[in-house]
Amino acid sequence: MLPELSDVECKSEKSSHLLSQTWDSYDMEATITPYTGFEVLKSTLPPCQVCRAPASGYHYGTNTCEACKVFFRRSLTKHTDYRCKNGRNQCMSSDDYIFNCKSCRFKKCVSEGMSRDRIKIGRYSRERRRENFNKLSEIISNKPSIPHMMNFADADIVTVYCRESFSKFTDATWGKEIHNLYERLYSAILETQGSSWSKEDFMDIVEVTGVEIDGRRSFAEISQKLLKRNIQFLYKFARALPGGKELPNEKFVVDFFNYPEYIKFAIAMSYNFYWSNDEFVFTVDDKQFLMHKNELEHFLDKEVLSYQMEISERKNKLNLTVEETMFVFALQIIKPSAQYPKMGVANQRLNLAFTRYLQTTYGNDYHKRLRDIINFVSFFNEKIYFLKKWTKKNERYLNYLTDCKLMKLFWIEKQPGWEYDILDNFQEIDEPQ
C-alpha cells in the first residue's frame, strides 16, 4: 500500500499559465514612478497565492490580489456559512484558479495561511524583499522550488508503484491465463477463412437450421474470454491504485464500469495490432494472428472496420508508452469525489506523477505530447461511441455471438439501471475462474 497523502495539498504551479496570465499585463518600467496610491504595480511580488492573479501586496500574511484580500476580510467579518458548490471541496485545484465557489476560495485563503494574526504592515525589510525576489525568479525562470521538488519525490514513488502494479497486466502471459488460448484463437480464425456470409445471412441460417456456418461465434467466444480476463487484471490494478481502496466495493465497481471506454482504451493500447495489405495483424503474447479484410467485412461490416483502421493507424503513429496508457486509465478511475476527499488527493498525486513523467520523458515540450495524448483519447472515445451505436443497432447479432451479460453491458450503450446489472454479473470479474 502506498503511503497516503492525507489531507495534504499538492499545489502544482502551472507556470506556463502563470506566465501568460499574470505578467503580461505588467509594465515593469511603471513601477519606478513615485507612489501616489494604487498606480504602483507590485511587479516584484509573487502572484496571488489564492487565485494566481497579480498580487497587490502582502495581505493577512500572504501575497494576494486585492480581490482575495477583501474577500477574506469580508469572510471573517460576515459570512462563514459557506458551503461548497459541488460538494467536492476541490474547486480551487483546477487549472484556471477561477472561483465560483466561496467555500473553496475561503478554504484556500486559510490554507495559504491568511489570518488576522499574521498581518504584517509597513515597509518591506531587505529580507522580505529578497524572499519575494527569490520566489518570483523561481516562478519566472521555472526553476524547481522545494515544495515542487518534494512533490516530485512523491510523484516518482507513485509512478514506480503504479508501473509495478500495472506490469502485472502488461506483462501477463495470456496463454497461461486461458487454457488453449492460441489454439482456440487460431482454429476460430481458420474457421472464418473463406466465409462470405453477412451478419444477416449468419443470423438467418442459425435461425432456420440451427447451424453456425463459420467460426465467428467461436472467435467471439474466445476473444471475449480474453477480454474478460484483461478486465479482471485491470480491475485489480485499479483497486491497487492510490485511492483505489477509498470507495466501498459496490461503488467502486460501478465507477469502474461507468466509463468502459477507458477500459477498452487500456486494453487496446496494450496489444499490438496493425493493418498490412488488407490483412489485420494482431499479437497475443508473442504469437501473431492474421485476419483478412474480406472476412472481417462480412463478419462485422465496413463501418466498424473503418473505425478499427483509423484507431489502429493513429495508435501506431502516437505510440503511447506503457506509463502513458496507465496514467490515462488511472486518472479516469481515481477521480475527485465529494464524499471521499481522499480520492481527490489521490487524483492530484496521479496527476502530478503523470506530469512529472511527461516532463522527465519529453522535457519542456511535454505540453505538446500531453495535447497529442488528449487528442488521441478523445478521438478514441469518439470512435468507441460510434462503435457502441453500431453495436446497439446490431444488438440482435451480438446476442447470437455471445450469451455473456457483462459483455453485452460492456459493448452496448448503457441503459438506466445498468448499475444493478453490473453488480449482479460482477462476480465473474471479481472472482476469476
Place this chain on the structure above:
Amino acid sequence: MLPELSDVECKSEKSSHLLSQTWDSYDMEATITPYTGFEVLKSTLPPCQVCRAPASGYHYGTNTCEACKVFFRRSLTKHTDYRCKNGRNQCMSSDDYIFNCKSCRFKKCVSEGMSRDRIKIGRYSRERRRENFNKLSEIISNKPSIPHMMNFADADIVTVYCRESFSKFTDATWGKEIHNLYERLYSAILETQGSSWSKEDFMDIVEVTGVEIDGRRSFAEISQKLLKRNIQFLYKFARALPGGKELPNEKFVVDFFNYPEYIKFAIAMSYNFYWSNDEFVFTVDDKQFLMHKNELEHFLDKEVLSYQMEISERKNKLNLTVEETMFVFALQIIKPSAQYPKMGVANQRLNLAFTRYLQTTYGNDYHKRLRDIINFVSFFNEKIYFLKKWTKKNERYLNYLTDCKLMKLFWIEKQPGWEYDILDNFQEIDEPQ
C-alpha cells in the same frame, strides 16, 4: 529505473525581462558601507518589551522594536484620544495582533516605562551593557527558545533551532542509549561469520531442531533495538519542529509513520557505511563494524545487497549535509493541511529556511544541488519500495528474525488498517524503556 530530473528547466522568454530588473533599485550592497545601524545584529538586546518582536535598540527608556518606538512617538505628538476596543484594557496580554487596540498598546508602552525624559542617547555605558546581558540570560534560562537569534531573519532562526534539535539525534551516543550495544553487535557479527546457511536453511533448521545455527537473529535483534531508539529520537525531533504540535497526538503519530521511507532516509543518512572490497563497513558512534559480503548474501540475498550497494554508493557520492537530511525529513513531516492552517505556515517557514540554507551554502547554483538531492530521495524511495516488496515476500523469514510488531509494520508494505496497529504499538516509541 526512474528518469531523473534534467537540468533543462529554464524556458521562459519573460525571464530575461524580469530577472534583469533585479531589485537593484533597492541597492543591497550600497547600503552596507555608509551606514551601520541596521546591518549590525543586535544579538545582545532583549526583545521589545511592548510587543516581543526583535528590539532595534533602547528607545525612550526601554528596549523596543522600531515599530513600537515610532508608535510611541506618534502617540505623544498626535493621538492621545485612544480608546480600548473592548473596554477591558487587556488587549496586549494575549497573542492578539497589536494593531487591534492602539489604546492598550500605548498603555503598555507607558507601563514599560517609555517616556521622553528617559531618553538615553549615545554609546552604551558598561552598566547598560551588563543590564542588557543580565536580562537576556534571564530570558534564555526561562525559555528554551533561542532569544539570542531574536534579530536574525526568521529563516536563520528556523535553521538554527531545527539544527539544535536535530543534533540530539545526530550527536547521540548510541552506546550510551543501549546497554552493551557494541559488544552485542560485535558478538552477533562474530556469530554470523563463516555461516553459509541460506534463509530457507535457517528457517528449516529452526523449524525442525529449534536451534538457531548462527547469530543472525541476535544481529537482527540488536540492530532493531538500535533502529527503534533512532526512531524514538526522530519522533521527538519531529514533534519539536515548528508546527509539530499543531496536530493531535494520534494524527501526528499516524502521519509520522505514513512515510517510513523518510524515517529510514533520515537514519540511513546519519550513519557512515560503505563497501570496501566485498566488506560492508558501518560505523556506530566511533566504532567500526565489518561484515563480509558472503555472509550477508546468505543472511539476506543478492537482490537486497544490490539495493544496499547502490544506496551506499550514491549516498557517499552525494554526501548530504546534516541540514539537508534534516530539512528533507522535516518537510515530509510538516506539510500543509487544509484542516490545520498553521501546518501550512510552518511548512512555508521550513521551505524558506531550507532555500536560504541552500542558497548560502551553494550560492546561486543551489537549484542544481536541490535537484540532485531530490533525485537521490526519489532513488532512495524507489529502493525502499523494492526492499519492502522483498520483505513482504520474505515475511516468514522476518517472523523468524523479530517478534516486534512495530518493526514488522515498519518493514513490510502497509496493509489497510495499519493506523490502528501503529497506534496500538506506539507506546514503545513514545515512552522509551
Place this chain on the structure above:
DNA sequence: TAAAGAGGTCACCAGGTCAC
C-alpha cells in the same frame, strides 16, 4: 571617533468607499 538613538521619509497595508 565610533556607537547609539531621535526623528524623518516613504513604501507599505487594513479598512472604508463607491460604482458596478
Place this chain on the structure above:
DNA sequence: GTGACCTGGTGACCTCTTTA
C-alpha cells in the same frame, strides 16, 4: 456581493545628533 481605489496609519531604513 465584488473589487478598484482612497485614507489614515505603520514600520524599515536613513540622517543627523549626542555621548561614552
